[in-house]
Amino acid sequence: MNKLTITVSILFIVALGATACKKEGALTATGDETGYMVPQGTHAYDTTILNLYNKYGAYFLYRFTDKDTYWTPTGWKNSVMDTTGMWSTGYLMTTADTNYVDRQLALIKKLWLSYYSDAFLTKFLPAKIMLCASLDSVYTSYLFNPTRYVKTTKSVGAWYNYDNICVNYGSMAINSMTSSDSTRFLAKANLIFMQNIAGRNLSAPTNAFSSIPTYAATFSSQALAYAQGIITIYYNTRSPQLDWNAYIEAMVTRSETSLNKSTANTDMTYQGILNVTKDSAGKIRQRYNLIRNYFITNYGVDLQAIGNAADK
Known part of the structure; x- marks a missing residue:
């Protein structure tokens, strides 16, 4: 009986401990x-x-x-x-x-x-x-x-x-x-x-976005890359994923005013990428609209609102 009593007591204590752990976990x-x-x-x-x-x-x-x-x-x-x-x-x-x-x-x-x-x-x-x-x-x-x-x-x-x-x-x-x-904190935290x-490779380009440029082409200038809708630096590695990331970065760091400002097509920054001076074939705006609308439609998030607030 003594052994049984001790065993039951131990089991009771363990049960209490388990219950306490569950309450703490909540x-x-x-x-x-x-x-x-x-x-x-x-x-x-x-x-x-x-x-x-x-x-x-x-x-x-x-x-x-x-x-x-x-x-x-x-x-x-x-x-x-x-x-x-x-x-x-x-x-x-x-x-x-x-x-x-x-x-x-x-x-x-x-x-x-x-x-x-x-x-x-x-x-x-x-x-x-x-x-x-x-x-x-x-x-x-x-x-x-x-x-x-x-x-x-x-x-x-x-x-x-x-x-x-x-x-x-x-x-x-x-x-x-x-x-x-x-404003600087807003810009930095969101970027x-x-x-x-x-x-972390969490966001991939859509087929519609990827199919617009000819990535296999060789470009001798940034202007030729822009004409294809490619906004990454023309002599660096190119891919749909790198462009997808670049378009997102452009939206969250530049205001619409900056993106639409007439800027020489030799300039390799995001400024003016939606203006015809850089976007001579309209492909940059086409890809910009695809990615902006993608996040609005799928997540209810307008990434350009961030750039408008950050780039004052």
């Missing part, structure tokens, strides 16, 4: 492959973060390790100095100050997420959004007298790496953002989002 969201858990704390904004996860399946993290953001299967992407004093091209970040995460989330919602439908964000947001207090692009400059390498940094609004996007302004700097700062989507 309050958190854990990914199958990431091992992350939200909420990460008990702040009021942790509810917002949990709601974002439940809605889009993306972790908005203010507590994370260097490995979480810098590591990729091909190596670490943080900038480091080698034995010669040269810094590798990359980025450096610090995690968000928890006193400012609520305002940072509001900024992200207003100037980034608000431009997209729920269907778009559910499909295209990466697994992790890293909330940062500082975020710098790092590269090496070469100075003379005396000759030396110098670490050069530039604060940026966002940066993408593999399965995550880092976002700046989780610090007191958010309190002093100007209108120009907000980085599009580059992250392209980097």
Whole structure:
């Protein structure tokens, strides 16, 4: 009887433990492959973060390790100095100050997420959004007298790496953002989002878009490429996918006014690609309309609205 009593008691404790685990699990969201858990704390904004996860399946993290953001299967992407004093091209970040995460989330919602439908964000947001207090692009400059390498940094609004996007302004700097700062953040965050989507090969060109140019042709000038509807640089590798990505980038970085501005057909920027000066055969506008309408029809998202807001 004693052995039976002990056994029943153990089973009862295990059952209670299992029940407790189930109740705790209902309050958190854990990914199958990431091992992350939200909420990460008990702040009021942790509810917002949990709601974002439940809605889009993306972790908005203010507590994370260097490995979480810098590591990729091909190596670490943080900038480091080698034995010669040269810094590798990359980025450096610090995690968000928890006193400012609520305002940072509001900024992200207003100037980034608000431009997209729920269907778009559910499909295209990466697994992790890293909330940062500082975020710098790092590269090496070469100075003379005396000759030396110098670490050069530039604060940026966002940066993408593999399965995550880092976002700046989780610090007191958010309190002093100007209108120009907000526009720059809008432009950078949305461009980085599009580059992250392209980097993960999540959006493929349609057959209608791909069939317009003759990609097998050899072009001796940018004007000849434009005539085919190709807006990537004429002497670089060409493909429907690269053009698809380029058209998306053009839409989210340039206003319609800029895209329609008369610009020499030797110019290799996105400015003027819809004007007849560059679009002599009308194929660029044809492809532009195909891709713009594709995202409107399938996701309820007008990518050009982003470019109109970013390019003022």
